[in-house]
Amino acid sequence: MSHLIVHGGTPLSGRIIPSANKNAVLPILCATLLTKQPVRLRGVPEITDVKKIVEVFRKLGSKVELDFKTGILDVHHADTHFDPNVDRLPEEMRSSIMLVPGLMARFGAARIEDDVKGCTLGAREIDPHVEVFERFGAQVERLPDGLILRVHRPLTANAHWTDYASVTTTENFVLCAALADGVSTLTNAASEPHVQEFCNFMSLLGAKIEGHGTSKLKITGVQDLGGADYTFTEDFHEIVTFLALGAITGGNVQVKNGAPEMFPLLDRTFAKFGVQIVHEDGWSRCVVDGPLKVKEPFTRNILQKVEAAPWPYVPVDLLPIFVALGVKAEGSVMFWNKVYDGAMGWTSELAKFGAHAFLSDPHRMITFGGKPLSPAEVESPYIIRVAIALLMVAASIPGKSVIKNATPIRRAHPNFVEHIGELGARMEWVEGD
Numbered sequence: 317m318s319h320l321i322v323h324g325g326t327p328l329s330g331r332i333i334p335s336a337n338k339n340a341v342l343p344i345l346c347a348t349l350l351t352k353q354p355v356r357l358r359g360v361p362e363i364t365d366v367k368k369i370v371e372v373f374r375k376l377g378s379k380v381e382l383d384f385k386t387g388i389l390d391v392h393h394a395d396t397h398f399d400p401n402v403d404r405l406p407e408e409m410r411s412s413i414m415l416v417p418g419l420m421a422r423f424g425a426a427r428i429e430d431d432v433k434g435c436t437l438g439a440r441e442i443d444p445h446v447e448v449f450e451r452f453g454a455q456v457e458r459l460p461d462g463l464i465l466r467v468h469r470p471l472t473a474n475a476h477w478t479d480y481a482s483v484t485t486t487e488n489f490v491l492c493a494a495l496a497d498g499v500s501t502l503t504n505a506a507s508e509p510h511v512q513e514f515c516n517f518m519s520l521l522g523a524k525i526e527g528h529g530t531s532k533l534k535i536t537g538v539q540d541l542g543g544a545d546y547t548f549t550e551d552f553h554e555i556v557t558f559l560a561l562g563a564i565t566g567g568n569v570q571v572k573n574g575a576p577e578m579f580p581l582l583d584r585t586f587a588k589f590g591v592q593i594v595h596e597d598g599w600s601r602c603v604v605d606g607p608l609k610v611k612e613p614f615t616r617n618i619l620q621k622v623e624a625a626p627w628p629y630v631p632v633d634l635l636p637i638f639v640a641l642g643v644k645a646e647g648s649v650m651f652w653n654k655v656y657d658g659a660m661g662w663t664s665e666l667a668k669f670g671a672h673a674f675l676s677d678p679h680r681m682i683t684f685g686g687k688p689l690s691p692a693e694v695e696s697p698y699i700i701r702v703a704i705a706l707l708m709v710a711a712s713i714p715g716k717s718v719i720k721n722a723t724p725i726r727r728a729h730p731n732f733v734e735h736i737g738e739l740g741a742r743m744e745w746v747e748g749d
């Protein structure tokens with residue numbers, strides 16, 4: 317287990333270039349299984365989830381050359397083999413489930429391990445995925461530790477309408493439909509920036525997708541997909557995180573941002589905490605004027621609030637980042653996670669800093685910010701962005717804090733500590749129990 321020692325109190329300032337978005341990189345890596353042509357990916361981040369997928373590709377006989385220094389990954393699934401009774405897929409990461417379509421399309425069989433749950437955010441169902449696989453013709457067999465899926469190829473095109481806009485279910489639908497026989501449609505598709513990036517990559521491989529970025533996708537199956545040379549775009553999660561780190565420490569951070577058109581709601585959310593975000597010439601910067609202060613709503617007797625839900629709402633993965641600002645900013649804010657039922661239970665860790673955060677119910681938390689904070693030893697749940705939020709609070713308090721079990725950060729953010737060190741952050745990893 318890795319812990320982070322944070323020496324807080326230094327305003328973070330400077331320019332920083334974000335990495336690629338884990339939630340775009342992983343489905344794109346899984347998509348490469350659908351083609352027998354070589355694929356080159358550029359800007360691949362050095363994160364543990366990427367390493368796990370690459371390891372499984374190598375075990376299955378695919379050729380992978382990966383250099384994290386240049387960020388270039390060459391993958392060629394030419395001599396790939398798979399036996400669902402022998403081969404296992406990576407666990408403790410949600411993206412594992414997106415290896416299923418490639419395996420089904422190539423080998424007519426795939427597995428889902430029971431532990432494809434990823435961050436401990438609450439219920440993370442596999443049923444919407446299984447329904448998609450069944451729609452494409454899969455027969456499902458229950459094992460003690462997972463599922464085996466068998467299917468005749470090519471997969472059968474279909475029209476499907478999901479219960480809710482699920483990110484990885486949408487990606488799995490597109491992966492299955494790309495090589496299916498006929499035209500498939502998905503209603504209630506997810507449209508997060510990483511889903512859009514994934515669809516762009518699929519189109520580059522030769523998939524025929526209409527409706528990118530909307531809630532209805534139409535995919536016309538093709539016989540084969542080709543190769544590609546693709547460069548990842550900047551991760552909007554990292555952009556928001558770096559800007560928020562600048563704001564919470566009273567610094568001045570500028571982040572490269574090639575897609576400011578994705579930011580209007582995020583900018584307004586920052587403004588609720590008294591933080592102005594300025595986008596200029598491909599860069600975004602945070603501007604703070606004195607201590608953070610919550611913007612009072614005009615409506616009397618209601619709380620300021622941040623509602624997180626599937627895109628185009630504020631993404632649930634960014635909610636903890638705004639909670640950290642809520643702890644710091646003077647005033648009260650209600651945070652509402654409309655997606656997960658177990659993502660808000662870390663108020664007790666915030667209290668160790670002296671923060672006042674109240675868990676109203678499994679989906680809602682209220683911060684009463686601006687209380688005096690002091691350094692503390694806190695423990696992160698297995699949730700990437702909560703580890704970061706705790707780090708943010710610690711970075712804003714003069715003195716030494718410890719974030720125990722901060723390892724999940726390494727699942728999504730390459731060399732995070734070194735990276736923000738360039739902005740003046742003073743932190744180090746230590747190994748322990």
Ligand SMILES: CC(=O)N[C@H]1[C@@H](OP(=O)(O)OP(=O)(O)OC[C@H]2O[C@@H](n3ccc(=O)[nH]c3=O)[C@H](O)[C@@H]2O)O[C@H](CO)[C@@H](O)[C@@H]1O
Binds near residue numbers: 480485
């Ligand atoms: C690898 C990857 O891309 N992971 C992301 C992906 O996970 P993932 O694709 O697993 O998330 P889903 O969009 O499927 O939602 C996860 C869970 O939330 C619940 N749910 C979701 C939406 C909804 O309207 N109602 C509802 O109940 C369900 O229990 C569901 O199982 O999207 C999540 C939501 O943006 C992010 O937190 C994860 O970082």
Ligand SMILES: C=C(OP(=O)(O)O)C(=O)O
Binds near residue numbers: 339409411633700701
């Ligand atoms: C929750 C996340 O990832 P996963 O779905 O892989 O757990 C995340 O990226 O914040």
